[in-house]
Amino acid sequence: MLPGGERSIRPCRRGWRGGVLAVVAAFLPSVALGWSNHPLCTWQATAVMPGMADRMVRAEAVGTFLADVSGRLPAVLDGEEKWARETLPFYAPRPDDLRFGAAVGDEAALRAGFLHAIRVNDGMTLGLYVQRPPGVDVPADRLFPWSSASVLRTLEDTDPHSLERVAEGDMVRVADVVATATNEPDFGLDIDLWQDNGAAQGARYGFGVQPFGNPHLSYGTQAPFHMGFYHESAIVYRTAGYLQRTYPEARIHLFMTLSRFAFAQGHPYWGWRFAGWAVHYVQDLGQPYHVRVLPGVSAASMVWIGVLDRLGVHGPQVAAVIRVTNRHVVLENYQYRRMSAAYRAHDMDDPLLMALRDTSDDVSLRRFASSSVREVISAQSAAVAGVLDAQLVRTFPAADVVAAEATLDVADRDMNIVSRQAPPGEQARMTRLVADRMRQVGRDTRAVIRVLDPEAAGR
Template sequence: MRHLRPLRRCLCLTAAFFFAAQPVAWAWSGHALCTWDAVGTMPQVVGHSVPAEALTTFLAMEAAALPKVLEEEEQWARTNVPFYAPRPDSLAFKAADGAEPVALKQAFVHAIRVNEDVPFPLYVQRQPGTVAAAGREMAWSALSILKDAGDIDQKRMERVEEGEALSVADVIATATDEPDFGLDIGLFQDNGQKQGALYNFGPQPFGNPLLDYGSQAPFHMGFYHEAGILYKAAPFLQHTYPEARVHLYMTLSRFAFAQGHPYWGWRFAGWAAHYVQDMAQPYHARVLPGVGTVSMLWTSVLDKVGVHGPRIAALNRVTNRHTALENYQKNRMTAALAQGDKDDPLVAALRDTSGDATVQRLQPTTLRDVSSVQSVAAADALDAQVERSFPARYVSDAATNLDGKDADLYALSRQAPAAEQAKLAGLVADRMRQAGRDTRAVIRAVAPDGTEAAQR
């Protein structure tokens, strides 16, 4: 209706203001920390090893079979993923026999539409408390296209050789961090990178395209349960791709297992699990936890008449709380794993299988209909608890720009009253419990029947 147009325009501007400046596009700081204990007792995983295999070896051996698999996957996405931007037919995987490794890799990354400069090295991430073997340390530039490693502990990244036996748990855990190393960077046409002009994703719908990692946001966030009026005002919020990524990598995982490539079966499974774990993070499932639609509208009105403070304060608050939560999770879990403390509430929650019957095998609708629903329900309470659990300068001060490396928020949280510490640990443990459940659901959905075929 005509009288609603100004409201919709104002809401659209509000969302645009918030997301154009929103720098956080990571979910958990260190997905591997969320994975080792989640899968560590699964019969498909525990005690098994697989030989490392280069991506180009896998592609060369399966060049004839991959086109059909990837074309069927593309047709599935076009049919089942709302607002999906179709892959140009010219990018369909067509690898000629005897193609050079560089050409094979480029054909593959174009077909699945990821950043074409990601190196895909053979490496493994060691658990906290250990470091890479001498002489096998990996430089950050050999792992990622991003300039800044953030809070990734590079000392635990270890180069491995093709054919070297690796534990399945380490392969999966290592892979769960990889989508944050650049797979989804620079894919939109306004990102200034070469593949952005090829992939047909259009302009970046939200997130800051000028930030080093900001362009991955639409692939790692899924806003499936906002108010209808917000979608009418800001339809770009629905242009997200976690569902497509999870289904693609699970399809590739099953294919790799079926063709006798267990290493890539598990590595692709780890990639899929990354996005599933992202959906356990409320700041990836809600546009602005703790901020209602009416508040967003009023903030936008004030900003339009020159009162910019409320918008800046709201943006910094949400951004800093997102970052503080990740910092707390990463530092607490790193310390617990390094000390062998399996009873830490966050670590123990990852092993809790009491809710696994809810999601036994991950389905195409799980992210939208189950995982994100639970994260949305937890968002406001967790946001409020973050405010109570950390010093105000880190989570409420509009002048603070918390980048995740400023302080150890786990250490600072211990300055709060014991009751508040326990509440925060319980709420974050609930998020870990969901992440563990859904990670196991990915593994059960892709692993071959029996473990022998998965390890050969």
């Protein structure tokens, strides 16, 4: 059991390999978010794109969209399924009975059929709303109910009062549609989709048993959809092959396909909303703790901790789990608190916000392709994972990032890591490293939007 009674998924194997399996599985239970409150990143990343600030689009209900395209959508989704089966070696095929049909139905039936066909949480209503930045008040009569946006009771990094209702036909900024959509995958799209999650949809979807993560935590079941471990050592893959059962590539490709389809069918609102969904997973892979299982921990150390655990010496494993979990939480809390404060203070010169607007590296990912996920995006964040992990230790109190007494609570709204920093030199180094991550996130966000935007063709 993890501290607080949380049980991790630990595949049962014999010998030293089983020890490694147990340790690797134990390191993955707690934090399934990537960057906290994705719109904070997306608004800045898109602010420097020519014309984006002024572009408007007419909001469209999901039922209206699906009713118009229901006859043409099945072939598109069939083509996407064919691509996934042929391209992704650990992909779990979609059961045939989930195929989206062209039958006419009311909005609820169309939405349910669509959600089942793309295998996301069928409790998502996909209502019309936009999220507003920190410091921008939404009038009480314009508030969009949190329960209509998310299947989760609460989200620690998003103020429920920041959601503004939109009516079908309203003109909204494209930048706000995209930014709002980049948060939706963390509102529950990928919650409870596995066979052992206790939900009816999980029993139907064919993904099988959850490969890693903690199904008892509110975000734990989405972990394999938001993490991509493509750059581990051979020994890790030999002993923990289940780590390769991850789905960011499938999600990115699916939502980019849907975005292109929506644009081509004359539904630009949904073209931009699907684009935002794709961007979410791309941004997640810029988070080092989402692309490396154990930043700063060698395979040899993993083996040794696993051996000790199997011999009954559980302390090293428990301590290691808490350390990695807490560092992940600290990094996200630092990013979220600092960026939120900058928005409220209208400090657009904060280094993290400036880095998101920095286009100097855009040429390195001018044209986004499927191969970019592994070869560029996750590879770059994986390469700096160890350095960032070590800097967290030098920057923040040992009680948060070294001591192994208790896990930090990612849902603790009173936790403010920014106020607990170390001396100025370490603060500056931490700022540079996180700004570098934000620079990548800004570049990658623009790369996805650029390749999907019908008006950007040929630029």
